Amino acid sequence: MKATVTVMLKTGVLDPQGEAVKSALLGMGFDGVQGVRQGKTITLDLADGTTQDDVNAMCEKLLANTVIESYAVDMDT
Template sequence: MKARVHVMLKDGVLDPQGEAVRHALGSLGFDGVGGVRQGKVIELDLADGTSEKTVREMCDKLLANTVIERYDIELA
């Protein structure tokens, strides 16, 4: 089975990477780009039957810094 985890900075946490992308898009002539947030996506190949709880544990222990980041999990 596969799991896909999105890790994004929480709202209110400054995102300099996203800000740099927004600025660069403006410089390239793309108008109307209001805001950009950049995060990570992690695709995991897991043993069949791995529970969402286990994936959540992986996120809490390693994949995300829950002080400043939020994550969401898609199992497929």
């Protein structure tokens, strides 16, 4: 089974990487860009029987810094 974890900086936390991407896109003529935030996607190949609680524990302990980042877990099956 697979799970997809998306980790993003929380709202209000400055995202210089996203700002840099926004500036670059505007500089290339993509005028419609109003905001950019950049985060991480982690896809996990998991043994059968691994639960969403296990994946949440991985996020809390390693994958996300929950002080400044939020995460979402999507169990693909």
